[in-house]
Amino acid sequence: MNLDTVNLCDSYILNGIPVTEEDFRYELRKYKKSEIKFTAIADLSKTTFFHQNCDYMILVGAGEYNQSKESKLKELDSIRSNLNKNLPEIVIRDYICEGCKQVVVDGTPIGMYEARNLVNELKPKNIDFIVSYESANPRIFGRYSINGLTEIFLKKKADNKSYE
Incomplete structure (x- = not known):
């Protein structure tokens, strides 16, 4: 680039x-x-x-972002709870989740089902930083951000990639 x-x-x-x-x-x-x-x-x-x-x-x-494991777990548990509560178990194509928060991973917004799978499997040791915002601009982040936004920055792997 x-x-x-x-x-x-x-x-x-x-x-x-x-x-x-x-x-x-x-x-x-x-x-x-x-x-x-x-x-x-x-x-x-x-x-x-x-x-x-x-x-x-x-x-x-x-700013000061020295996040403890407990702080990461608290944020992770919050988004896990939100997505697990608001998304149906079965994947429904084009499902509009009225209560879901938007998830952005390493600067890339991801779909709700993909986000749920990621946060359910994610461990705090793989997170560099995680933060949630109660209100984010839907014009910038999409419709689901009206319910809130969780930004996750993952630690880099050996191949210098964190998420795709």
Whole structure:
């Protein structure tokens, strides 16, 4: 990917909140380099969850993110409970889950059934960082984010990939 020719969005996601480029630059100055926990370039060309006229969006998490195993488990249990309670056992094509939260893994929004399978099998030791937001912008993250959003950043595997 050549960053000089990439079609980046005009907005950014900073700590789960969509901001303009100007606000992004201003807010980012408040953090030390050591406080930038993760940076991801989300490929929007393979998803319909982001309703933007662009191909890539920059996501940044900053601040103090020293998450304990207990904190990771609490977040993981919350999204597990939400998806297991609101999704039927059997996979129903094009099912609209009225109570499901949106799940974003390493900057990529994933479908509800895929999210349920992932969180049910995921172990805290494989999570770099997990955070939930009670309200996220549905115009950015899709319809399910109106119920909340859980962002999961996985630890990198040996092949330098975490999720596909």
